[in-house]
Amino acid sequence: MQKTALVPYARLPRAHHTRHVLTSTVDVFGVAHWLLAEQAPAPRGVVRTxxxxxxxxxxxGNVALTELSAVQARWPHLDRLPGGGFVVAAARARLDNAVNQVQIFDESGRETTAFSVGDAIEHMxxxxxGHLWVGHFDENPDGIxxxxxxxxxxxxxxxxRIPGLLDCYALNVSGTAAWACPYTDFPLVEIRPGRPVKVWANTIRGAHAVAVHGERVAFYGGYGEERDRLAHGELTATSVEPTEAGLLTLPDGTPPRRRRVVARGSRIYLQAEPFTAWDVFELNG
Structure with a gap:
């Protein structure tokens, strides 16, 4: 099976490797961010900022540091706001007893706003x-x-009217639009607020990331032995027509094992354990 190697993208400077990586992401402008703490989060049932x-x-390659005060989330999602500042959201509001599980921090790292978007966040x-797109997994029926x-x-x-929207497996946010591929039917969905949602039927199952460029699309992930699958397709008027499939590997050709992924437009960013580096697949490559 054909293998496609990821390309190195961003690295956490070595000076920060002694801290605990809570989470990491790549924002809509291509900047990589790591949320670090001196130690691992408190055990379940203990609420501690x-x-x-x-x-x-x-x-x-330029590096910037921002200190955030009084973070609440033990299992956080992170992203940066376009005008500066950051969003930190607790994935499990119910388990963290977090009434307002989304915290907005200004550029100096102080909380300015907090609110709730619902439990079971899969993607943020x-x-x-500067809008937050939130996709939930199946313990919350709120969808996207x-x-x-x-x-x-x-x-x-x-x-x-998104068919089979029980769990937002894949979410891609680029510009001001979003693409999704939700469980259980796995349609490809284009969301542009103010316009009707576009839906393409899709037979590629179980992807956890999707990249889109024009009429071309790539799905990453799957079930069982297909967890590292990279499947390509072409968009017709009503469906995704599969064209080829292979494996996505780390730059050295090895499988990623434990990883997190972020999809932005035509790119899929992947971060493998120990979560100190981001690599990238570019569909428009």
Whole structure:
């Protein structure tokens, strides 16, 4: 089976390797961010705020540091706001007893706003306009929603007629639009607020990331032996037509094992354990 190797993208500077990586992401402008703490989060049932450090690495290699005060989330999602500042969201509001599980921090690292978007966050990605796109997994039926940075819901999948939306397996946010591939039917969905949702039937099952470029699409992930599958397809008027499939590997050709992924437009970013480096697949390559 054909193998496609990821390309090195961003590295956490060695000076910060002694800290605990809580989470990491790549924002809509291509900047990589790590949320670091002095130690691992408190055990389940213990609610304790802590200070954290965000290390941001730009594509040109420049590094910026932002200290955040009184972070609440033990299993956080992180992203940067376009005008500066950060969003930290607790994936499990119910388990963390977090009434307002989304914290907005300004550029100096102080909390300015906190609100709730619902338990069981699978994805939380900020777009170029500063809106938060949140996709939930199957312990919360809220599906996909877009929120302002002040906690106002500005779009919901409730009436969008997305087939089989039980779990938002894959979410891609680029510009001000979002693409999704949800369980159980795995359609490819394009969401542009103010326009009708576009839906393409899709037979590629179980992907956890999707990249889109024009009429071309690539799905990463799957079930069982297909967990590292990279499947390509072409968009027709109503469906995704599969074209070829292979494996996505780390730059040295090895499988990723434990990893996290972020999809932005035509790119899929992948970070393998110990989560100190981001590599990238470019569909428009």
């Amino acid at each position: 802590f200070d954290a450090l965000v290390v941001s690495v730009r594509p040109d 990605l900020v777009d170029e306009a 929603n877009r929120w302002s940075a002040t906690g106002r819901r500005t779009w919901t999948s409730d009436y969008a």
